[in-house]
Amino acid sequence: REFARGLADRYGAAVDFAIHSPQRASNIRNHHAHLMMTTRAVTADGLGDKTAIERENKWLLARDIPSSQVQLREIRQSWEQIANEHLARTGLEIRIDHRSHMERGLEIEPSEHMGVHATQMERSGQGVARARVDSETARRNAELIREKPEQVLSIITGEKSVFDRRDVARALHRAIDGAEAFQAAFASVMASPALIELQGERRGPDGRIVEAARYSTHEMVKIERGMVLSAARLSETREHGVAERHVEASLAARPFLSEEQREAVRHLAGGEGISVVVGLAGAGKSTMLSAARDAWERAGYSVHGAALSGKAAEGLEQSSGIASRTLASWEAGWSAGRGELGKGDVFVIDEAGMVSSRQLASFIGAAEKAGAKIVLVGDPEQLQPIQAGAAFRAVAERVGFAELAQVRRQAEPWQRRASQDFARHRTQDGLAAYAERGAVRFSETRDEAIDAIVRDVGRDMRERPESSRLVLAHRRADVRELNAAIREARQSAGELARGEDGGERRFMTNDGERAFVAGDRVIFLENNRDLGVKNGMLGVVSEVAEGRLSARLDDAEGPGRGRAVTVSLAEYAAIDHGYATTIHKSQGATVDRAYVLASEGMDRHLSYVAMTRHREEARLYAGRDQFVDLRELSARLSRSGAKETTLDYAERRGIAAEFGVCSDIEVSREVQGRAPAADEDRAAAARAGGRDEARHDRQAQGQDGEKASEGSQRARPEEDAAAAQRRQALIQEAKLAFYKSQGAAKAREAFQQAEARRAEEAERQRVEAERQQEQQRQEEVDREQASRQRFRGPGPG
Structure with a gap:
């Protein structure tokens, strides 16, 4: 209904829709809808002129209206957004993509499945109302996946940057029937050169798996690496500064702003091509953005806003005065050559924590190409992106950010402290x-x-x-x-x-x-x-x-x-x-x-x-x-539903230098004893909390004599899950404080240090590989000699 109304509003046409549920008498076993739209607009006097989508492109382009092909693409994008929002709202993880398999570079054929019980009936010789519409489709897909396993990987990384073997199995199940074909395709995907293992499988003392192996693709590594490098380049520019008099005039008009909000406005008014604000729930992000918008406009900039959903875009516009649209709307306009950014523009994305890696990479790239300033505002700990990646967190860690951590929504001080606890894991x-x-x-x-x-x-x-x-x-x-x-x-x-x-x-x-x-x-x-x-x-x-x-x-x-x-x-x-x-x-x-x-x-x-x-x-x-x-x-x-990026595993794979990022391990070691003055109390509390929690953990585990880590190393698989979570929370807090204070300069220093470590590690691995090869050769010689001795039997005497 929402989709149909959108069509009616856009074209002024009448749109009729019928939603069909599965019927026993029918072979159709899925819920589906039919929509029919008039080719002419509906007026008070009846049917009027043709709707824009029915016009010839020559007529459309002469009036600066998108061609019919562009309009169709926008309609498909609209359906994708509406459907995915409703899927997320109902707690379902599956997502749709408005692009055809051909547009996505996929050769896998769409198919329909019958239920497991119907499959069992068919195999036992019983009649069923409907089998797979085209059993040849499954066979062709199985052959294709064996030849081109990266096809399945493209489908998976449309939803997740980082995945495990279960995600591969689920994706294969959509395209393939039959145990043998499934196993062959699974083996082919796991052996694909497009696949990269980010973290190996981890087992506890009893041999059980405590953490599954994690994978991604070289494509996602390239996208997310490119995203943070583009952000880093933007952070080095100094072409978008706002004169101090404009900033102070905007702040003077809003005496109710806290010092924290004022500092965030000054941060956004800096000359960098990218600025990030991490704001906890109820910390006053909208009020701060209103002041920033005023300062930018006083300096002559055009300010534009965007958000993933229509409601969030409307909220941004109402609370800050920044004219806003959905990200999909901006993308559709740019693809049609309309509303492109320029050097005098500031582009603000609100609720950026819900934006996927692919989409945020695209917008950051567009801002860099146009010479515009891009501003990201959000909270990586609130609701997670529908599609792949945790891009906002990755960019914030890379370029630094201002933080609104003073919760203003709750009336009671203890409630504000609790809100910070929820935000900090x-x-x-x-x-x-x-x-x-x-x-x-x-x-x-x-x-x-x-x-x-x-x-x-x-x-x-x-x-x-x-x-x-x-x-x-x-x-x-x-x-x-x-x-x-x-x-x-x-x-x-x-x-x-x-x-x-x-x-x-x-x-x-x-x-x-x-x-x-x-x-x-x-x-x-x-x-x-x-x-x-x-x-x-x-x-x-x-x-x-x-x-x-x-x-x-x-x-x-x-x-x-x-x-x-x-x-x-x-x-x-x-x-x-x-x-x-x-x-x-x-x-x-x-x-x-x-x-x-x-x-x-x-x-x-x-x-x-x-x-x-x-x-x-x-x-x-x-x-x-x-x-x-x-x-x-x-x-x-307390369970984490956080999306991951390939950057989270960079150090573990020895590729931190390639990404130009630090790992949790590096940050926690460097931040000890080096917290900035403004954060010393919080860092001390974190360290004290870490000691207290570590002591309680040891008592609970009967390990009083053992010294626990305060976050400088990752939790061992056999450690208590709650203790590991608290330790990780301390690491993350230290990491955020570190990047907030040091920003891009410290990241560059870490980049250089990581390069040196990578060279040392590569040399160590080369020497170790040679040693292992020599050991293997010697073991083969020993086995061969032992085999010959057994064949000859004991010698004379």
């Missing part, structure tokens, strides 16, 4: 702070935890109706259950009317039938320019009628205090109850109180977002049927 410490104050609440079951949320939210709405609140869950199924339960409780308490006599009306929405009545919370789930609503906006229903719903949007004054909106459900059906929403949809939101349902699929990034949306209070609810106790809850919610 110390999820267990952040949860412990809330648990100590009774804000982590266990019930015997998940269902009872939902009941507890319903009771607490109901009480909050009655006692503080003017306050804002959000109920958050990871899974959409949980969100639907929470919405239904909260609404039912309000109706039972007489706070909402029930039935047609009370004014309740039922509507068919995109997600099925929903009942609404005045006073209901409502959420809008699609962008709509005519209504002025964006995906994720919330409001309070003021009136319902047949086929129509009116609501007042939330704003800074409170729930339902904003602009009035009236929706015709025949034209816009992307609404749902708005008492609860997904954690993904809440990124960037701020409310007075948050109520969070813990679930098994959550990781530290989701926990970070969920537990930092509030100003006054946050509560986390869990069932003991899913999490036995606080220790298990903390361990599960």
Whole structure:
């Protein structure tokens, strides 16, 4: 529906769509949709002129309108973005690519699969309704993959920069049937010269695998290496400085900015061709960007904004005054020769932590080519990129950054400290702070935890109706259950009317039938320019009628205090109850109180977002049927879902000098005793914390006499997982502090040192290889002599 509405809005045409579910009587076993669009625009008088996509290119180009081919590409890009956003929202890892296999350089043929049970029936001779549409496709794919295994690797690296053997197996399963063909193709892929092993398999003392081998491709290494080198070159330029008088004038107009925000503005006003700001959740990034925009414009620069999603782009524009569009929109315009950057431009990417390596590399390259300045703003610890890589983190580590670490959203100092814990990988410490104050609440079951949320939210709405609140869950199924339960409780308490006599009306929405009545919370789930609503906006229903719903949007004054909106459900059906929403949809939101349902699929990034949306209070609810106790809850919610880049493994493979980067090992060793003055307290606390945690770990493991590392070496596989995680958090914090203070200059110094180490290591490896070869030759001689002796038998006497 969202895609169809976008077509209708763009071309002024009528778009009809039908969504088909699998039917027993049909051979089609997948959900799919059919769309039909009029070739002429729809006007008040009927059908009008041809739509732009139906015009000849000669007519289009004469009017500076993209050709029909470019328009089709933009439509395909739009579908990719919409589909992938919805896939991510439902917790699915699979992604689509709008490009054809041919455009991607792939020769693998698309195919359809039947289920495992149908396959078993077919092999046993039983009849099945549908087999693979073209069994020859599977055979041809198997042969192709044996000949060109890099085809599968291209598919995998569309989603991940770094992967393991399981990712290879999953990709092969999409293209190949049959155990023998699968095994042959798997062996071919793992032996491909395009594959590079970044880290070998690691085993514990008992021989079990504790860390799988990690791989990438030479192409991804080249992309990510090129990205950081391009960023490094931009960081060396000094052509985009803003005069001090302009910066100070902008700051003087905003006396409410903190010193940290002021320093970030000064950092962005520097002459470098690239600037990075790492801002924790609630640290005031938007307010800071408004001041930076003012300074740039005073100096005569044109400032442009971009973000991955439409909602984020709209949020950037509203909060900072920077005219913004989606990254896909910018790419489509550039491919059509429109809106290209120039030397007088500043290009700001917000929520940059969600952008993939390929895409960010493209934008950094475009800025370098045009001589423009590019600014990256985000938090690498919030929600991760949908596609491959962790580009924002890699670039921030390479060129240095300003940091907004002073959390301003939460009212209580202990909550602000906890927010920093969540941001710094110390999820267990952040949860412990809330648990100590009774804000982590266990019930015997998940269902009872939902009941507890319903009771607490109901009480909050009655006692503080003017306050804002959000109920958050990871899974959409949980969100639907929470919405239904909260609404039912309000109706039972007489706070909402029930039935047609009370004014309740039922509507068919995109997600099925929903009942609404005045006073209901409502959420809008699609962008709509005519209504002025964006995906994720919330409001309070003021009136319902047949086929129509009116609501007042939330704003800074409170729930339902904003602009009035009236929706015709025949034209816009992307609404749902708005008492609860997904954690993904809440990124960037701020409310007075948050109520969070813990679930098994959550990781530290989701926990970070969920537990930092509030100003006054946050509560986390869990069932003991899913999490036995606080220790298990903390361990599960501390898991990393972080995307990786090939740069993370550079030092381990002896190629740090080629990349020009330092590893965690190098940084942690160099930073000891050399923390900048501004960071001495934090570095000391980190070291003290490291000693405390190491001592507790030794006690827990019965190793009191053994001295533990404070982060200068990686955790051994047999170490306790929680201890390893805390150690890695200290390493990462030291690393961020190091790059913040030293930036590109120190990275260059590390580059030179790494080159020297690489030369020494290469010589050592050469000598060791020769020694091993000589040893192998001697062993072969010894074996041959022993074999001959056995064949001859004992000598005479």
